[in-house]
Amino acid sequence: MSSPEQRDEVEMLSLMLLIRRFEERASQQYQAQKIGGFCHLYIGQEAVVVGAIAAIRPEDYLITAYRDHAHALARGTSADACMAELFGKVTGCSRGLGGSMHYFDKARHMYGGHAIVGAHVPLGVGMAFASKYRGEDRVTLCFFGDGAINQGSFHEALNLAALYKLPIIFICENNLFAMGTSVERSTSLQQIVHRAEGYDIPGHVVDGMNFRDVRDQLTEIVNSIRANPHPAFVEIRTYRYRGHSMSDPASYRTKDQLEKYRMDDPITRLRAQLTREGKLTNEQFDAMDKGAKETALASVKFAEESEEPPLEDLYAYTYVSEATVPTAAGAQA
Amino acid sequence: MREITYRLALNEALAEELERDPNVFLMGEEVAQYNGAYKVSQGLLDRFGPQRIIDTPISENGFAGMGVGAAMVGLRPIIEFMTFSFSLVAFDQVVNNAPNMLTMSGGQFNIPITFRGPNGPAHQLGATHSHATECLYANFPGLKICTPATPRDAKGLLKTAVRDDNPVLVLESELLYSSKGPVEPIEQELLIPLGQAELKREGRDVTIICYAQTVPLALAAAEALEEEEISAEVLDLRSIKPLDLPAILTSVAKTHRVVVVEQDRPYCGIGAEICFRIQNDIFDELDAPIARVSQEDVPMPYNERLEQAVLPSAEKLIAAVKKICYA
Structure with a gap:
């Protein structure tokens, strides 16, 4: 593949920093009980979605599961709109009606934010079907966790995508645990990527702690799909530093395992690569990190000061306007 | 007025809406090459081609979910369940994804999808194939449900359902497919509003x-x-x-x-x-x-x-x- 601009890599590092600082703030606000419901943090996995974003166009489709804050931020949804959603405010990316697990941003082609494990994988296939139906060369990125691969909907979706040769990349963010159940305790195959073989879909393994590996491998796959629509499966090996959700102390795994992954932190790694290559100074990095922290802090202020959705809106989004539905008068032939 | 069967009335409704709007497509088990398990989609594959009349494997959850995804990006899918008893395999897609999306997205994504097929007991099909699902689905806000009993209602309601910007269930009846009744001439557009007894x-x-x-x-x-x-x-x-x-x-x-x-x-x-x-x-x-x-x-x-x-x-x-x- 062609070598990307240096500026782009620095920008991507900056995005990873924003995601991490945003999530740290979200964690703090959750503990302060400003955020309700569930809250699943992405800290440790930043290189996955940012690497993927670096490989696609703005108009490509993206859909994911409930650990979705980073995916919206990576697509360009503002930290303000993301934090306001956690606070349940009307300025949130889903008007405060979706919450942490249901982020949507239509303008930026972020199609959610889906909280029933595996249930959105067929939706991703439907989006890819629509691109092929219209003869577009868009690619759909469909993210899910290692917990989703044992759901029936996942298997049906892979078969359908292969059968219809749809332009979709199934991205399994393998962070080794489905909530508290490890892959070895949940999945008959230990190499998740082998699941793709059963559907005659090409499979790839990617190092999810390495931004460049994610970006480069996905770029190659995306190019191949644009040239000739087909599904692909990517197992991205990653790790979440935090528990499954805020209420999970993650006692099912060892400190040693966590430390091992922390030593391989995706932000530290990309920073070191760029610094070594003379593309980033310590001062630049510190300024970016400071900026990310400020943006995250400002988003808390924005969320706090935003309005709640009006009570009058309670029924406003159950059905879309009747305007397009034929009226009684118009229908009586 | 001419008399046609309930089955043909549905077939006409499908053909007219497919003709009118290129975003409309029909997907389900046996809808294309087999011409429909109950022949409702007879002739549609020949007329509209395999891009728009799509046979699926037996994967109700999968293809119902595909319909929801395609609707999120602007298509208007008609998803056929061979019977609504089988829709229970896709229950999560029908009740969780289709009707919740508009609210969950703060109004950004409506789902203009039609789920259709026979519903209710037919004749000696046993417990698994005889479900009348209307009371289940009626409990979910965001869905619309119609239950045509005559050929005229079948045609007019199905056409309206396809044009509705919300998820609509058209609950047909296997026992009624061969029944006949008066329907307006084919040249005359027939739309019957939802929610009108x-x-x-x-x-x-x-x-x-x-x-x-x-x-x-x-x-x-x-x-x-x-x-x-x-x-x-x-x-x-x-x-x-x-x-x-x-x-x-x-x-x-x-x-x-x-x-x-x-x-x-x-x-x-x-x-x-x-x-x-x-x-x-x-x-x-x-x-x-x-x-x-x-x-x-x-x-x-x-x-x-x-x-x-x-x-x-x-x-x-x-x-x-x-x-x-x-x-």
Whole structure:
């Protein structure tokens, strides 16, 4: 593949920093009980979605599961709109009606934010079907966790995508645990990527702690799909530093395992690569990190000061306007 | 007016909407090469091609979910379930993804999808294949549900459903596919609004509220009752959701007696909701308790005699009418 601009890599590092600082703030606000419901943090996995974003166009489709804050931020949804959603405010990316697990941003082609494990994988296939139906060369990125691969909907979706040769990349963010159940305790195959073989879909393994590996491998796959629509499966090996959700102390795994992954932190790694290559100074990095922290802090202020959705809106989004539905008068032939 | 079958009426509705809007496509098991398990999609593959008439593997959850995803990005899928008993395999897609998306996304994503296929008991299909699902789906805000009983309603409601910007379930009936009835000439656009009941027969003494498969038996009962000098009004709901409450109240205020005859089971069935609405809004208009005729509350037996004992019938309906008319 062609070598990307240096500026782009620095920008991507900056995005990873924003995601991490945003999530740290979200964690703090959750503990302060400003955020309700569930809250699943992405800290440790930043290189996955940012690497993927670096490989696609703005108009490509993206859909994911409930650990979705980073995916919206990576697509360009503002930290303000993301934090306001956690606070349940009307300025949130889903008007405060979706919450942490249901982020949507239509303008930026972020199609959610889906909280029933595996249930959105067929939706991703439907989006890819629509691109092929219209003869577009868009690619759909469909993210899910290692917990989703044992759901029936996942298997049906892979078969359908292969059968219809749809332009979709199934991205399994393998962070080794489905909530508290490890892959070895949940999945008959230990190499998740082998699941793709059963559907005659090409499979790839990617190092999810390495931004460049994610970006480069996905770029190659995306190019191949644009040239000739087909599904692909990517197992991205990653790790979440935090528990499954805020209420999970993650006692099912060892400190040693966590430390091992922390030593391989995706932000530290990309920073070191760029610094070594003379593309980033310590001062630049510190300024970016400071900026990310400020943006995250400002988003808390924005969320706090935003309005709640009006009570009058309670029924406003159950059905879309009747305007397009034929009226009684118009229908009586 | 010409008379056509319920099956052909649905076929015409599909063809006309496919012709009108290139974003409309039909997907489901056996819809293309086999021409439909019940031949509703007969000839559509030849006319519209494999891009728009799409056979699927037996993966209800998968292809129902594909429909929802395609609808999120602007297509208008028609998803056929070979029977709504099989839609239960896709329940999560129908009740969780399709109707929740608009709210969850703060109004950004409506899902203009039509789920259609036969619903309700047919004939000796046993417990797994005989479900009347309307009461299940009616409990989920965001869905619309219609239950055509005649060829004309089948055509007009299906066309409206395809044009609606919300998820709509068109609950057809296997037992009605071959029934015939008058339908406007093909050149004439036929759209019937959702949420509008129709008086299928006028009467003075009692209102029989019915829908789908219970409409023909309500009409048969009304005819028999006429001979006993009980004049029954037959109100076909046509849509379960939205419910045409004004039409119900108008008829009840006229006859002061009501029997609801439903094709689902009694516990939390459609009739329970209608009874509540009537007594809540016009209690003083009632001259007798509201009666209900429904299935028995048991899994459907295969044996024909027992199956008939489970189902609502004209005889059971006549008995219920007589009881509340003190006849």
